[in-house]
C-alpha cells in the first residue's frame with residue numbers, strides 16, 4: 283500500500299500526447315563568438331510537464347543555449363518561441379516576465395547579504411519594503427514546500443558552495459517560474475539533497491511546468507529526466523525518450539565513436555600494496571583547529587597523516603570542515619591551534635607560497651573564486667602561481683614574451699581545446715576552466731595534490747583522464763588528498779579514506795575495509811569499528 287508521506291521522484295508522470303504544442307520551441311538557434319560557433323541551428327522542443335536533460339562534452343554549447351533562453355545572450359539566428367509566440371529576450375528580467383528562471387553553475391549571489399535578502403533581492407513588487415519577519419515567513423513556506431533548509435539570517439559569504447547553491451535554487455523557485463533551467467544543479471549537492479531537489483522538481487512540473495537541466499552525470503539523466511537531448515560541437519545530435527536510453531548509448535552520442543566507456547570498478551586493481559610502516563608521513567597535522575570570524579570552531583583538533591604515494595580520500599557532507607581542512611593543507615588558512623609538519627619540518631608561518639614552493643598543488647572547491655581571475659586572459663591565469671620563476675621571472679623582472687610562450691606550451695601540452703590565448707577566462711566553458719586549473723596545479727605538484735571536488739564540471743572523458751592522472755601521481759610516489767562527495771569515486775580511487783563530521787575527523791581507514799553503506803553511516807556521525815562494523 284502506498285504511504286501518503288512516501289514522496290518519491292516519479293518519472294514521466296505527465297504524458298505528452300501527439301499534437302500537444304511545446305511550451306518552448308528553440309527554432310534554428312545559432313550563436314557565434316569570435317572563432318567559435320557555440321550553437322549551430324539548434325531546433326529543440328520542451329513540452330509542458332517534462333523534465334528535459336541537456337548533455338554534451340565540455341564546450342558543446344549547453345550553457346550558451348540555456349543563456350539564450352534566459353535572455354543573457356541573444357541568438358545571432360533563429361527564434362525562441364514560448365506558448366506559440368516568438369520572443370526577443372533582451373535580459374533575464376525579460377525571461378522571468380514570461381516565466382523562465384535559471385539557476386547558474388556559478389553563483390550569482392551577493393555575499394554581503396543574508397540568505398533571505400538574496401532570495402527576495404530584486405523581486406518585482408509594488409510595495410516599498412518587505413520586513414525581515416515577512417521574508418522569514420515566506421522562506422519558511424518555501425522550506426515547507428521544497429524541503430531543504432538554509433538559515434535565512436546567515437550571511438551568504440559564510441555559506442559553503444553547497445549551501446549557496448541551495449539559495450540559488452530556492453531563489454529561482456520563489457519566483458514561481460513556469461520553466462526552470464538548472465545548469466549542473468547537483469554538482470554541489472549531497473545524494474540526499476539531489477533526491478530532495480528532484481522530488482521538488484517533480485512537484486513543480488505537475489501543473490504543466492517544465493524543467494531543463496544540464497548535467498554530466500548520466501545516472502542522473504537516466505533516473506530523473508523524461509527526455510534527453512545531446513549536443514556536440516554546437517550542434518544538436520538528437521532528442522531521445524530517456525526510457526529508451528542507457529549510459530553507453532548516451533556517451534556514444536556525446537563523443538562520437540569509441541568512448542571507452544568507463545566502468546569505475548575496473549580501476550580499483552590499480553591500488554598500491556600495503557604501506558611500509560617505516561616510511562614517515564609526507565605531511566602531518568597535529569591537533570589542528572580552525573576558528574571562523576564568528577569565533578566558531580570549524581575544524582576541531584585534527585590529527586592527520588598523509589603518506590607518500592597514497593590517495594587519501596576525505597568524505598563528508600558539505601560544510602563539515604572540508605573547505606577549512608583543504609585551506610589548512612595548502613596554506614590558505616592559518617590554524618588557530620596545532621602544528622603542520624611537511625617532511626618532518628614544522629611550517630611556522632603557513633602561507634600559500636610556502637606550500638606551492640614545496641610542491642603542493644591545489645585544485646580548490648570553487649575555481650572562479652579561489653583559483654582564477656575571471657577578467658584576466660588564459661596566459662595570466664596559467665602563470666599566476668609561477669610567474670616569478672625562470673625564464674618568465676628573473677629577480678624583479680618579468681618577461682611578457684616568455685610568459686606568453688610558456689602559457690602557449692602549457693596549453694599545447696595539456697591538449698585542452700581553446701580558441702586563443704587572449705580569451706578572457708570567464709568566456710571559457712566551465713569544464714575548460716576546471717581543466718586549466720587542474721593542469722596549472724599539476725605543473726606545481728611534486729609531492730602532494732590537494733584536489734577538492736576535482737571532477738566538478740568535467741565531462742565523463744575528462745573525469746576518466748583525471749582519475750588516471752591521480753594513479754600516475756601515485757606511481758611516482760606523489761600523494762593526492764582527494765575531497766569528494768561521490769562515495770563510489772572515493773572508495774574506488776582512495777587507498778585510505780577519512781570522514782569529517784562537524785569539523786572533527788571521525789577516523790581514517792583502509793578503503794578496502796569500508797563499504798559504501800558503512801561510509802554513508804560514518805558520514806552521518808555513526809562510529810565504525812576496526813573491521814568496518816557500524
Ligand SMILES: Nc1ncnc2c1ncn2[C@@H]1O[C@H](COP(=O)(O)OP(=O)(O)OP(=O)(O)O)[C@@H](O)[C@H]1O
Nearest residue numbers: 315320340341342343344345346709710711712713
Ligand atoms: N562570452 C563568450 N565569449 C566567447 N566565447 C564564449 C562565450 N561563452 C561561451 N563561449 C564559447 O562557446 C563554447 C561553448 O561554451 P559553453 O559554455 O556553452 O559550453 P558547455 O557545453 O556549457 O561546456 P561545459 O560543460 O564545460 O560547461 C566554448 O568554446 C566557449 O569558450
